[in-house]
Amino acid sequence: MIVPETEFSRRVAVDSIPARGTDITVTANPEECEALARRFGLQAIGALTAELRLKALAGGTLFRVKGRLTAEVVQTCVVTLDPLPATVEEEFDLTFGAGSDDADAGGELDLSFEDDDPPEALVDGAIDVGEAVAEQLALALDPFPRREGAMVAAEPADPALAPDKRPNPFAALAGLRKKMG
Template sequence: MSAAEFSRIVKVRPHPPQSTTLEANDEERAALAHRVGVTAIEALSAELSFTPEGDAIVATGTLAADVIQPCAVSGEDFAVHLKEPLHLRFVRALSPVAADEEIELADDEPDEIEFDGEIIDVGEAVAQSLALAVDPYAMGPDADAARRAAGIEDESAPRGPLAEGLAALRKT
């Protein structure tokens, strides 16, 4: 795990705060951009509300980010606006899992993050959520032109004898 590029410690005992707003500064955004593998993060903020649930703390809210990332096809940078719902559950101890065992969460289940029972680092949780929200294979607005220039066919284009016959009819 990387050093905490975006650490925001929240004391949750005896009671968590009702809510918090986080905003990354220039230095934090630059470090996170390197960690996430994008060219730049121009803005990053999150709003979270906290609810105790037994020994656990549930945090819900929204992450918003303006990211500059390279196109997976052309390599050219383009801007992406991310707005992601956050649903995190901070638990005192996670169940042990074998090294080769896969864990799958349903879409409506919160991500579980272990904490010591006293404090949580919501900044690190937001950073991890940002890393998951960035599409590493995102295609910029010039992706199709780059494919054509490289002679790469459109994989979604119809193929086969019928498609060739229709294409011949259109040319006449």
């Protein structure tokens, strides 16, 4: 299988994970931070680090990645478009395992809201913990960052678009209705 290259790749072979588990720390270098910032539409990522615990489950068929990421990011305020620095701290708990044959064969999967998330697929017997951290960072970002106190203007910037100045699109219909009776 061809493994796609990601901006922040840290592959861990599952056969290297001891039965008692292992702790690792992953840190993005400046080039990786810059590439991830482009990917997520951020002005910058100053730092990205994650403390992870990897452990085999279910006799070595499933693997748990539990951790906490910390990132210093600069988003864009949706109101003022000014840079908006933020610290992102997020805990996560993921499960990885062999991919489902049903999903690969185009078969139907029976999922319900009560079920746990299905395990993420292993790729060539490895977990890309860097990509997992990047995905968790993306999920933790504020989708509509707003500087404290930033308000949307109550009046439109263009006076021609003020509600009382705009022509009513139904004015012609009102005139037609009067003619008809």
